[in-house]
Amino acid sequence: MTYAPTRPTERTDREALRVLAADSSTQDADLLVPELRRHGFRTEHVRTGAEALRHCRKADLLLVDLDLPDRDGVELCRSIRAVCDVAIIVVTARDTELDRVLSLRAGADDYVVKPCGLAELIARIEAVMRRVRLQPSVPDDVISVGSLRIDHRTREILMDGRRIEVTRKEFDLLYLLASRPGNVFSRRQIMAQVWSDPRSKPGRTIDTHISSLRGKLGCSQWITTVRGVGFRLGLA
Incomplete structure (x- = not known):
C-alpha cells in the first residue's frame, strides 16, 4: 500500500488528536504513521486487536484493519464499541458490501478501502471527528x-x-x-x-x-x- 506524501495543511487542533492505527502490516504502518505525524496527528501503531483493545481509551480515533492476526476487525470494532465511544475508521483491503455493512453495524464511523490517498484519509478523519465533536462529551475517567x-x-x-x-x-x-x-x-x-x-x-x-x-x-x-x-x- 502507498500513501503519497502531501504538503502539510493547516493543522488547527490536530496536535491534540490521538490516533491509534491497528494494522498487522508493518510496511503499511511505516508509511502511514510518519505521514500522519507530519500532518500534526499524535499517532501510534499496534499490530494486534488485543493491543488495540487495551489502548483504545487513550485514543481519540482508531484506524482499524480488518485482517488482524488475533481477531477479525469487525469483532474488534464491536468489542471496542462496548467499552468506549472512541471514533473508528476501518482502513482495509477488503472491498465487499458485506464487510462494509458488518463494520458499520459493529460501530465503525467510516470505511476506507486500501490503497487510498493520504489526503482522502485525512479528510475522512477530520469529517468523522467533526461529527463526533458535535455530540456531548462525557468523560469516562x-x-x-x-x-x-x-x-x-x-x-x-x-x-x-x-x-x-x-x-x-x-x-x-x-x-x-x-x-x-x-x-x-x-x-x-x-x-x-x-x-x-x-x-x-x-x-x-x-x-x-x-x-x-x-x-x-x-x-x-x-x-x-x-x-x-x-x-x-x-x-x-
Whole structure:
C-alpha cells in the first residue's frame, strides 16, 4: 500500500488528536504513521486487536484493519464499541458490501478501502471527528452510579465515600459494567474486554469474580445476572 506524501495543511487542533492505527502490516504502518505525524496527528501503531483493545481509551480515533492476526476487525470494532465511544475508521483491503455493512453495524464511523490517498484519509478523519465533536462529551475517567464511584485514573472504587479494595481484574470487570449501566454484557464480551481473550470459554472465571465483587460491594443487587446472556450493573 502507498500513501503519497502531501504538503502539510493547516493543522488547527490536530496536535491534540490521538490516533491509534491497528494494522498487522508493518510496511503499511511505516508509511502511514510518519505521514500522519507530519500532518500534526499524535499517532501510534499496534499490530494486534488485543493491543488495540487495551489502548483504545487513550485514543481519540482508531484506524482499524480488518485482517488482524488475533481477531477479525469487525469483532474488534464491536468489542471496542462496548467499552468506549472512541471514533473508528476501518482502513482495509477488503472491498465487499458485506464487510462494509458488518463494520458499520459493529460501530465503525467510516470505511476506507486500501490503497487510498493520504489526503482522502485525512479528510475522512477530520469529517468523522467533526461529527463526533458535535455530540456531548462525557468523560469516562470517573464513573458515578448511585453511591458507587469508580476512578479509572487512580483505579479507586468508592462506595458512599468508603474505599473498596479489589483485584486488578475485579476493577476492570466492574469498570466495564459501570461504563454502560443497565446494559447487558455477554460473557464473550467480558472475556474480550477484561481478559483480552474472546475465544476462551469463561467457565467459572467470570462467576467467581462477580461473586467476589458482590460481596465487596455489600449487595448482590449491584450486579444482576441475566440468565443465558450475561451481566449488567444496576442500582442497589
